[in-house]
Amino acid sequence: MIDVIIIGGGIAGMEAACTLHDFGFEIIILEKDKHLGGHLQNWDTLFPTKRNASEVLDHYVKEVQKRSITVYLNTDVTSVTKQDNGSFEINTSREVVFKCKTVLMTTGYDLFNAERKEEYGYKIYDNVITSADLEKLLQTNKGELRSPSGNPIKSVAFVHCVGSRDEKSGNHYCSNVCCVTGVKQAIKMRQLLPEAQVFNFYMDLRMYGAGFEEMYREAQEVWRVQFIRGRLSEVAETIDKRLQVKAEDTLSARPLRMHVDLLVLLVGMEASKATGDFAQSCNLACAQNRFVETADFHIASNKTNVEGLFTAGCAIAPLSVFDTVNHAKAAALTVKEHLRLNN
Amino acid sequence: MNKFGFTTAKSRVIEYDNMHNKLLDYIIENEPSFSACLSCGSCTATCSAANLTNFNIRRLNIQIRHGELDGIRQEIDKCMLCGKCLLVCPRGINTRNAIMLMKKGLVSLELDN
Ligand code: SF4
Ligand code: SF4
Ligand code: SF4
Numbered sequence: 001m002i003d004v005i006i007i008g009g010g011i012a013g014m015e016a017a018c019t020l021h022d023f024g025f026e027i028i029i030l031e032k033d034k035h036l037g038g039h040l041q042n043w044d045t046l047f048p049t050k051r052n053a054s055e056v057l058d059h060y061v062k063e064v065q066k067r068s069i070t071v072y073l074n075t076d077v078t079s080v081t082k083q084d085n086g087s088f089e090i091n092t093s094r095e096v097v098f099k100c101k102t103v104l105m106t107t108g109y110d111l112f113n114a115e116r117k118e119e120y121g122y123k124i125y126d127n128v129i130t131s132a133d134l135e136k137l138l139q140t141n142k143g144e145l146r147s148p149s150g151n152p153i154k155s156v157a158f159v160h161c162v163g164s165r166d167e168k169s170g171n172h173y174c175s176n177v178c179c180v181t182g183v184k185q186a187i188k189m190r191q192l193l194p195e196a197q198v199f200n201f202y203m204d205l206r207m208y209g210a211g212f213e214e215m216y217r218e219a220q221e222v223w224r225v226q227f228i229r230g231r232l233s234e235v236a237e238t239i240d241k242r243l244q245v246k247a248e249d250t251l252s253a254r255p256l257r258m259h260v261d262l263l264v265l266l267v268g269m270e271a272s273k274a275t276g277d278f279a280q281s282c283n284l285a286c287a288q289n290r291f292v293e294t295a296d297f298h299i300a301s302n303k304t305n306v307e308g309l310f311t312a313g314c315a316i317a318p319l320s321v322f323d324t325v326n327h328a329k330a331a332a333l334t335v336k337e338h339l340r341l342n343n
Numbered sequence: 344m345n346k347f348g349f350t351t352a353k354s355r356v357i358e359y360d361n362m363h364n365k366l367l368d369y370i371i372e373n374e375p376s377f378s379a380c381l382s383c384g385s386c387t388a389t390c391s392a393a394n395l396t397n398f399n400i401r402r403l404n405i406q407i408r409h410g411e412l413d414g415i416r417q418e419i420d421k422c423m424l425c426g427k428c429l430l431v432c433p434r435g436i437n438t439r440n441a442i443m444l445m446k447k448g449l450v451s452l453e454l455d456n
Binding site for chain 2: 224
């Protein structure tokens with residue numbers, strides 16, 4: 001029987017697969033997409049180093065290939081059921097039933113659908129895009145960067161906490177990485193468009209990781225990005241496709257108004273739909289925020305309430321690439337220990 | 344005779360379009376740390392002038408960022424240049440130098456009022 005089936009071939013799944021393979025276990029990765037890599041495929045650069053995301057992606061894909069780890073692409077998991085002998089059966093969109101001793105869920109996250117914050121005009125106004133759209137734009141853009149409507153960009157505003165820390169979106173939690181993403185992207189815009197003004201509208205700036213605060217200061221001091229403490233109330237389009245935004249400058253206790261050529265919504269992370277799809281089939285406990293609940297947040301953050309079913313990465317909470325990779329390595333050790341005790 | 348007519352209240356909205364920031368540019372050019380302010384307020388908390396008058400060095404930074412220079416000359420004059428503020432600033436901003444530059448900039452850029 002297969003030792004470990006890993007559900008999700010993003011960086012968490014690939015990292016854990018390689019480590020478990022090197023421990024001598026037999027692994028299968030099930031990935032719903034047609035490629036390995038998950039969301040990382042869609043990012044242009046990574047904070048705080050600003051390196052190309054493709055370097056990290058290519059590294060992991062090569063490592064998986066080098067080990068000839070079996071990967072099933074285009075495979076949607078529909079149920080995970082625990083057998084009386086403690087093993088698992090996994091049903092997918094394929095006909096075969098996969099059987100394994102343990103399961104590692106690295107199902108990641110979904111991006112918040114910004115259309116749900118209608119007042120910001122995503123998919124209503126041409127020049128309102130999300131942080132993910134901007135990464136795609138930066139990946140493919142050659143030459144001068146223009147707004148989606150084709151206008152030159154003289155001013156850009158970033159909106160923090162779109163779909164996070166917001167009861168109105170049903171997401172009360174912080175998505176952790178959008179603040180630093182906003183800072184990274186703001187710097188990038190100033191680099192590409194030296195004449196443009198860049199504004200970041202924030203509620204709090206959460207620069208929790210190594211190198212993040214330094215990047216924030218770089219944005220202020222070197223790139224003169226203007227950070228405004230206040231949450232946008234609404235956005236309206238003008239006849240020339242510019243966007244009028246309104247907010248309060250809470251530090252001076254006065255309303256403010258400005259026109260920008262591009263508005264970027266820093267969308268948050270939600271528990272992936274894929275997790276929800278099969279969580280019930282194995283009685284997997286999820287927290288109030290819909291992410292997987294770990295057995296013990298401090299001591300056993302790779303274990304779930306189901307023995308033999310493990311998890312890593314953004315399945316448990318919004319995490320950076322750095323944290324995801326480390327959590328995945330820890331998961332490999334946890335799975336190894338379990339297999340050693342139960343074989 | 345009573346004056347007759349209408350007056351409209353000046354809008355309190357901060358208009359970012361076409362904002363002029365000559366003084367800010369001048370200060371930042373000579374004291375780049377000025378742009379790193381977090382609005383934490385430590386400077387104002389320790390400032391003797393702020394304890395006795397409505398002078399507020401943190402707010403001054405924001406006003407200058409907004410290009411709002413009305414009456415700031417009189418404000419700056421309340422500062423005693425004691426330098427306590429720069430001892431507490433977590434970002435290591437030379438706030439006293441920034442105030443000196445405000446004074447100089449207002450004169451040399453002829454923004455004085
Ligand atoms: S990381 Fe920043 S932008 Fe993202 S939800 Fe948290 S506070 Fe908001
Ligand atoms: S230098 Fe001026 S602003 Fe700073 S503490 Fe002294 S009086 Fe206050
Ligand atoms: S102490 Fe420094 S960072 Fe804090 S408000 Fe004053 S100048 Fe800004």
